[in-house]
Amino acid sequence: MELENVILDAIKLAETTIPSDVYEHLNLAYNKEKNEISRSQLKSILDNVEYAREKSLPICQDTGTQTFFLDVGFDFPFKKELVNSIIKAVSSATSLYYIRPNAVDPFTGKNPGNNVGRYIPYINWFLREGNDATVYVLPKGGGSENASALSMLKPGEGIKGIKKFVVDQLVKAGANPCPPTIIGLGIGGGSDLSLILAKKALLRPLGVRHEEKRVADLELELLELANRTGVGTMGWGGSVSVLDVHIEYAYRHPASLPVGMVVQCWADRRAKIHIDSKGNVEVKQ
Amino acid sequence: MIYNLRIPEDLDKVSGLKMGDVLYITGKVFTARDEAHQLMLELHEKGENLPFKPSEMVMYHCGPVVKKENGEWKVLAAGPTTSSRMDLFEKEVIEIYGVRIIVGKGGMGDRTAEALKNVGGIYATYTGGAGALAARSFRKVLDVYFLEELGSPEAIWIFDAENFGPLIVSIDPQGNNWNKISREEMEKRKREIFELIDHEGH
Structure with a gap:
């Protein structure tokens, strides 16, 4: 009991209180964003987060x-x-x-x-x-989950293939998953494990990098590429489309390069x- | 431009709105998600009437969190749901029921934009995820329909809205569609990013 x-x-x-790391990243985005409509959307997001916390509402x-x-x-x-x-x-x-x-x-x-x-x-x-x-x-x-995807890449496509897959998915998803989003990626393992790792990667607070430098570097590079898409907040354009990218990985079969991608809305x-x-x-x- | 619209009184002003205009709406709003859209079309096919008038209200893609307190419904959170799911049914719903203001998030496709052009209607977006803030403008639940059949997220809720906004016009009555324009721009950027990836460090 x-x-x-x-x-x-x-x-x-x-449900009622956004974690402090997410709040800080949303605030940073608001200060950084120059696109006027996206900025107004970030303002509504911050107002909403504060109002929900104050009134204990979803x-x-x-x-x-x-x-x-x-x-x-x-x-x-x-x-x-x-x-x-x-x-x-x-x-x-x-x-x-x-x-x-x-x-x-x-x-x-x-x-x-x-x-x-x-x-x-x-x-x-x-x-x-x-x-x-x-x-x-x-x-x-659900809106952000609908933007999640699995790609069974050819190992020869390598890390470049992973980068293209992520960018392509973000552009396809556009405003639907409530950007600025957080991306969880699971690399390797198999079709099922890559997606479970991708979702597990979302548990890590924003701004905290993977313990291995090679993975941490890829997270930062993907974050930079993702923010070149110009999706912006709620699809209105601008410089902030993704708040962070988190990667987890598992060893893979020699013939497979599975990449699971789970998209999380700003309300992380x-x-x-x-x-x-x-x-x-x-x-x- | 910023407009404060009273619905249904100001419906004649809708045909003059332009993409990028900001709206605050006061008046009646009904919620409709996937199941409600399907049901509205089924009822029409059977020749049955709806218990409310969609043409005199704003249609809102939303499945709210609602609470019954002392016999009265209270709206706790009511942000928009992803509108593109409703592209499947929206043209028919607009044509049959004469809906002229649709609010949601994420944008809608060409088929919906075409139907809106034909009726002189608009599609506007509210900030996705801002559920608590949106609920603040829904002072009262006037009615709820199909609650038993559809469950609370999919039921049709009629809200009395006060200054619901800011809503940004994303499809205007001339057929301009921000979703389409921005997608073309993003595709262009994607090709540039792919080139960057292909040429990096080698």
Whole structure:
């Protein structure tokens, strides 16, 4: 019961309060942008973020697909309780109007009204040594998710092929994913793993680079290329189209170069919960 | 130019609007997403009437977060949804129901722009994701239709709006379409970026 309430609080925090790193990047974009309409859109975005925080309202009406990444030690004692609590918390968050009922049957479109259905909420497990757990809450909006894509490149196309794929997707998506966006890229692994890594890459705060220099350099280069597209805020043009690019990678099959790309809207909502082996919890952003 | 429009009273002013104009709307707004569009077309096909008059309101691509408090609906967040999904149905909806102001985000295609030109209508965008701010201008929920059948995001909500904006005209009654213009520019930039990538460091 207690864990359920903690998760409920984390969902509410994620939905109503933008993480400080995202706020700072939006503010930087506002100060940097010279395109008048895009600047006015950034102003509305900042006003909205502040108003939502002050009134404890959802930042965006698309409160997303409730997505959880669990970074869990092999010896963490509350695995079952954690999963049950996530499902209950999502359902309670819906009845408390923290989130919109956003999960429907793919065949009939029928909405059960509680954000719970087959495989939803979506829970991703990453197991490691240890006896504690971190739960990442990532409500993922539909408009930006629709701009996500997978490319099974030929290995001969190499890193240049990855760069072209990202730029091409951003131009195709235009204003639809609510730019300035954040790009998560998963390189290698296979079709499924590349996309999971791409989404996992979004958990990293903006401005924090990958621990390997070669990956960090590619993140910065892609950020620079992405901002040459001129998409601008909400598609109105200008110098800021993407706030950051985050890459994760896995070893690949010699014949494949999979690249998964997950696009996140400017409303990059996150929260995380740390739970130790005694059940002590801490909610952070 | 900046315009404060009262709807339906100022509908005759719509045909004079231009791409890039900024609007603030006061009056009736109805929400319609994918399912509502499909339903509106189905009802027309069956010869049934809608319980409200779309031609006297603003159509808003939106699935709000709403809360029932002491028997009254309250709008908590109500930013726009991606309009391009509605390109599938919009021409027919405009022609059948005489909708002249559409609000959404992300832009719409040629087919919709053509239909708007024929009725002297516009498509305007509100800042995507600014859901809490948008909700502030929807003071009251006047009605809700098809809530049971469609669920709350897809239902048709009728809002009483006060100074809903800034909305930026993205398609005007002359057929100018910012989405089309900006896409051509982005494609040009993309080709330049590709050249840069091809020639880097070698």
